[in-house]
Amino acid sequence: MLRHKRRFFGHFCARAVSVAVGCALVLSPAHAADTYDATIEGAPNGLKDKLELISELIEGAREYPTAAALRRAARRDIETFNGALQAAGYYAGKASFDLVPPDDDGKTRVVFQIEPGPAFQISEYEVLFEDEAEGRPRSFDEAGIETKGAADGAALRAHQQSFLSVLWQSGFPSAEAIGRRSIANLETGAASAVFVFRSGPKAKFGPPQIEGLQKTDASFIRRLKTWEEGEEFDRSKLTAYYDKLRETNLFSTIDVAPGTIGDDGVTPVVVTLEERKQRTIGAGLSFSTSEGPGARIYFENRNIFGHGENARIEIKGSEVEQSITGNVTRPLPRFGGHAFGSAAFSNETTDAFKARTFVVSAGLSKRWLENKLETRGALALETSSVREDGIEERNYYVSLPLSVIWNNEDDLLNPSSGFRASWSVTPYTGSDTFTQSEISGRGRVHVGADELITFAARGSLAATLGSTLDDLPRNKRFYAGGGGSVRGYGFQEAGPLDADNDPIGGLSRIDGAFETRVKVMENLQIAAFVDAGSVSASNLPDFSDEFFFGYGGGVRYITPIGPIRADVAFPFDKRESDRGFQIYIALGQPF
Structure with missing residues (x-):
């Protein structure tokens, strides 16, 4: 029995080979179109590419061993093309084909001829309802929908959806589109469109x-x-x-x-x-030659009491600062914002000063303009111990931080659209009385297909009013330099230094940066940047003071959690106390 089956199978294969290609041979799509060519002629601009995409023969994914098989496939394409002409508004259009015998290259040619006729225009729009109800619009004009006469399927579908949206917004939650059709006058080249809806009762x-x-x-x-x-x-x-x-x-x-x-x-x-799950634990790592290795870990607990409350504890550490911060927020739906409270302790050890600071604050925030604009106000109590040149000073402050923030960026770590701008004013009283203010902004533009090139920029101005440089504690002064400021200089070192080459800081600051990013692979960017900053002893930013410039480049590797960034930067005008270069590694774009 087994031997008989083998003889039968071999006989079947032998016969199949003589009729077609072979019992075990399957042509790949690349080989299937090697025996013929298919072209489209006469199609209007913009339509030819679409017809090629929907053509069975041009796709070339099947084998057509005989002329009869090619004709059958061509007729199927003709039906598809005629439907596409109708959908594109060419109601009088028609498609045909010719089968040209093989030439010297041995390929049969299938030539499709497209006779589109005139592109029809819709001259009349009619709205019909399958049910009865009061208070609904009965025409496109009554619904306030502008019509431009396009007769293609996409335009008619958009009109249908627009009218349906008007019904939904006019008190008809169960409204639905039943159908649409076009009635063409082949002699005039005009057509009327009929839309059928069911509105349901008003609610x-x-x-x-x-x-x-x-x-x-x-x-x-x-x-x-x-x-x-x-x-x-x-x-x-x-x-x-x-x-x-x-x-x-x-x-x-x-x-x-x-x-x-x-x-x-x-x-x-x-x-x-x-x-979703209530609790989240996260962590991050960073490194820079100016601040050393850094790490942070946070714990977040959402919806603590069932009204959207959120509690977050974050611990951060690097060579220059260690801190622990706790925040609690509670939504206030009727107010349109949040109530918040926080407590933070930080230990800063820099070349400019050593300080331990404890701050508690509470306040309100409110969002406006579709949540793009946020206003915040708080009351804060702060105490700090600042050590400078072996002398320790204790300070106490009551402050009123106020801020306005515009933010329509689309992503926290890797924004590709939108911009962010903020203005803050914080009056202080206690050990001294003064007011600090800062305005900042950042944004980006893209050039080329698929955001090939990105130009990004940021800038900020900061000022201190009501105090002198000698009276202002060092931990309240403004500084520049480091990964978040002027890259290429050490932390806080892009500014005046004392006799020991330690940063002095200032009452005001100017800093900014410009960066160009080029996508070299889907998940890889290379970047070049120039940063600049100035720190002044004057109360307001002074553009005549010395500016410090840094420049460099880096790479951005895009991951699902955000870009991993590695930069190397150089001081433009290196002083004896400055390093020759700085390295920064972190998660997220710099701005």
Whole structure:
């Protein structure tokens, strides 16, 4: 029996080889099109490329061993092309093909001829409803939708979606698009478009029906709602509500949808949530020749009491500073912001001074303009012990930190769009009375396809009013130099030095940087930069004081958690006390 099967299989293969190519031979796509050529002629500009993408023969993924097989494939392409012409607004268009016998190269040629005819324009838009309801728009003009007459499928689909959005925003939560069609007049080259909708009954907002909560208090979710119960339904308010829920950072899954409309015309809002894990532990490492190795570790606990509270403890350490900070925030939905409190202890050991500082603060923040603008105000109590030249000084301050921050950047560690600008004013009283203020900004632009080249820049101005340099404690002075300031100089060393080559600091500061990044691979950038800074003994920034310049380059390796950055920088005008170069390794773009 086994021998008989072998003879039968061999006989079958032998016959198959004589008809086609071979029993065991499968041509790859690259070989399948080697026996023919397919071209498209007569297609309008912009349409030819699209037709080539949807053509079975031009794709070349199958084998066509006979002329009959090529004709069948060509007819399938003709049906596809005619549909594409209709979708592009060429309602009178048609496609045909010719099969040209093999020439010297042995290839059969399939030549598609496209006769597009005129590009039709929509001269009339008609809106039909399958049901009855009051208060709904019945035409595009009534809905405030501008029409431009384009007859292609994408334009008609966009018009349909726009009208549907108007229905959703006009109190019809269950509105849906049923269909659309075009009626063409082949003699005039004009067409009318007919859209069919089902609006359902008009509705008013009801209360949120919340599902899936475990730790979170339902009253907190209800306070976030963006509508008043009893007002006309508007789906855009559901989108705003979804955004508010997402911004709490408490949920891994969020679904917000209108419920079934009741006999009283009220629709509840069904909110389905899945809470994310409450606790997060993270860590980071850095290194620079100016500050030595650095590390940080943080612990975050979200939603402590079920109302979106967030507690975070962070420990940071390097050769020049060690600190521990604790922050607690609580959302205030009706206020549109947060209440916050913090406590921090730091130990700074630099060439300029040695200081131990403890600060506690509490305040409020509020967001405006779709959360892009934030205003903050706080009350802070601070005490510090500052040692300079063997003399220790104890200071006490009460301060009122105030700030305005604009931030529409799209990412914390690797922003590709948007910019950030801030202005802060902090009056101090206690051991001394003075006010410090700082304004800063950063942004970037991209050039070339796929953000090939990025030009990034940052700058800041800082000032101290109401004090002199001798009266201001060293830990309250402004400094420049280091990885976050003027690269190429040591930490705090891009400024005046005393007789021992230790930084003096100043009452005001100017610093900025410009960087060019070029993408050389999908996940790799090379960068070149120039940094500049000046520290002055005057109360306001003085552009006539000496500026310190650093320059250099580096690489940015893009990872899922952010770019890993390695830079080498050089001082432009090296002093005897300056190192010849500085190295910086960290996570995230510098700005």
